[in-house]
Amino acid sequence: MRTEYDVVVIGSGFGGSVAALRAAEKGYSVLVLEAGARFADADFAETSWDARRYLWAPKLKCFGIQRIHKLPDVLVLAGAGVGGGSLNYANTLYVPPAPFFADRQWAGITDWQEELAPHYSTASRMLGVVVNRCEGPAERAMQAAAEAMGVGETYRKTPVGVFFGPPGQRVPDPYFGGAGPERTGCTECGNCMVGCRVGAKNTLVKNYLALAERLGVVIEPLRTVVDIAPLTSAADDVPTAYAVASVRSGAWVRKSRHTVVAREVVIAAGTWGSQQLLHALKERGRLPRLSARLGELTRTNSEALLGASLARVPDGEDLSHGVAITSSFHPDAETHVENVRYGPGSNAMGLLKSILVPGDSGHSRAGTLVRALAREPRMLNELSNRAWSQRTIIALVMQTRDNSLTVSGRRRPAGGWGLTSRQGHGEPNPSWIPSGHAAARAMATALGAETGERSFPGGSWAENLGFPMTAHFLGGAVIGATPADGVIDPYHRVWGYPGLHITDGSAISANLGVNPSLTITAQAERAMSLWPNAGDLDPRPAQGAPYVRLAPVPAQHPALRE
Known part of the structure; x- marks a missing residue:
């Protein structure tokens, strides 16, 4: 050939x-x-x-x-x-x-x-790459959470790949001397992760x-x-x-x-x-x-995907306004937490949320969740997906710890090849991160104080079933x-x-x-x-x-x- x-x-x-x-x-x-x-x-x-x-x-x-x-x-x-x-x-x-x-x-x-x-x-x-320019209740709550945890000095605005030109205005290529495409300034619509229809990303x-x-x-x-x-x-x-x-x-x-x-x-x-x-x-x-x-x-x-939510969308300014990730802090030397948002109406990923359940109760996470709901049924209200993106900030938790999986191939029953996994070298891949849970709770408290609305921390169904996202x-x-x-x-x-x-x-x-x-x-x-x-x-x-x-x-x- x-x-x-x-x-x-x-x-x-x-x-x-x-x-x-x-x-x-x-x-x-x-x-x-x-x-x-x-x-x-x-x-x-x-x-x-x-x-x-x-x-x-x-x-x-x-x-x-x-x-x-x-x-x-x-x-x-x-x-x-x-x-x-x-x-x-x-x-x-x-x-x-x-x-x-x-x-x-x-x-x-x-x-x-x-x-x-x-x-x-x-x-x-x-x-x-530029430093994020967005500022609002989510960013102020992140800074307040960092200060409440005693790590306020680690708070920073994120470096992002976004064109912060005149919002919504189309301009000639600002990056490569005219060799690149025309660009449009960011409108801070929050839908970066659904696909930027503006053209600013x-x-x-x-x-x-x-x-x-x-x-x-x-x-x-x-x-x-x-x-x-x-x-x-x-x-x-x-x-x-x-x-x-x-x-x-x-x-x-x-x-x-x-x-x-x-x-x-x-x-x-x-x-x-x-x-x-x-x-x-x-x-x-x-x-x-x-x-x-x-x-x-x-x-x-x-990694873990947690969150903090309000019971309702705050008056005047919802939480979906801005680019996807705008700030971060380190609750400890090995852990990094960022706030993440989706734009208005992009609530599908909210179906993955659950109540925040710690992993040290001595029982299975799923069992702990069921018992918590039985004791306090009104917690079910926290699972509402209504206007989720406008009243929630996701807490993206990442660590430098040395843990891993070993992935191998497997033949699918219907044909072709897929993947499977087992715990690998180093520590076990974590199914819960205590400092991440502490950060989610601090974020929820700070968010409530910032907006004057009732707030609560959140987890994910995947984590509560024993595997992280x-x-x-x-x-x-x-x-x-x-x-x-x-x-x-x-x-x-x-x-x-x-x-x-x-x-x-x-x-x-x-x-x-x-x-x-x-x-x-x-x-x-x-x-x-x-x-x-x-x-x-x-x-x-x-x-x-x-x-x-x-x-x-x-x-x-x-x-x-x-």
Whole structure:
């Protein structure tokens, strides 16, 4: 089979979009295969109740941006579509604290904090990071909660990827000297995570992917990759190219299978998608040299989704006004809490809420919940979903603690491959976080004092049934000094298959304790900066050779000099 592209990128989220643009800048022909749909700003759902345009369930013809997956140990929220998780993430772009860079999984390879620093700067510039400008009752309550817990000095406004231009006004590209699309100033409608219909959110469609397409990158939406076959020369078994097969997403019968051949393949389908594909390829014997560490050190960011609600929408100003995440504080050195909002009418995610039930009662959480409701039936009023987004702030709790899951592949009864999990290396993945519960209670108290309304803390049904929710499913194909230590080498090449690369969240090697998007972008920027220009010698050492810290290779694409 002839090589049709130099590079095929599987997925168009933070890792895939970086790979597409930077490979094109270095003179490679690039095809991006994305399982999700493509959205113009006006195509996003108006509220989260529009299941067809909001939820991802392709077999049911729902091609929205919100994925929900269930494992035995966690409920996973993820993104879908051209632009990946940037379409429904909360715009929040923190550099993680020092424990992330010093994690024992990868700290012995290099000084990651120092080596990644310039790439964080590049990622921040590309994603348009600024300090959140929104201020209202939710933000004042967050600051008051931090002060009540004795950690007021840790309160801060979030760094976000949002264009705070003239609200609602369309202006020429403000970021890339006119090379990017026109933009519209943020109106603080609160619906960032349902899809920004205004055009103010700095999704990957507005930066990396827009610039990549100007350089000739081809993006094919609604194509789910189902196979990667190494192609070898007659002389040895080292792959010289890969045949990548994809089918039409959600198709029951006419799957429209298509195969394309490329010398290099970048796997960046998000942690769920990349792990599902890699486990299937390993189980089928397609990639037999994949490291036995595949699926290990899968992280949830040690996360919980809690909340604080008012009994009714406060007069004058509801809680849905602003961007998705606007402030945060640290109740202790290992725990980070952010306030999260949805816009008016986007109440579907409120169906996941429950009463806040501690995990140290000596009984099951579900049993404790039932007994609490039996003693005080009026607590059922707290489960009302009426105007949920306008009277609730979600408490997103994240930690840097060293806990993990081990994810493995399983054959589905109806055919195909899925994923399952068990507790992994380090501490058990937490089903409740005491400091997070304390923060939710402090937030509820502060919110009530701020608004003068009755308030109460909230939990989730998932947590009360013994497994947490996470919006940051990470790891499972982590960086390791050898194949016995990880799935990819320090240059993001798959051990045993140096023409395969992984640049998405599955390459995150430790819990960050902050939102991971900026780190995924920075790691991908570093990996792609070390690629040679098309036709040049590769400066990276062969797999198995000692690690060498390399200077970035400047791009030489002619389009950049015009």
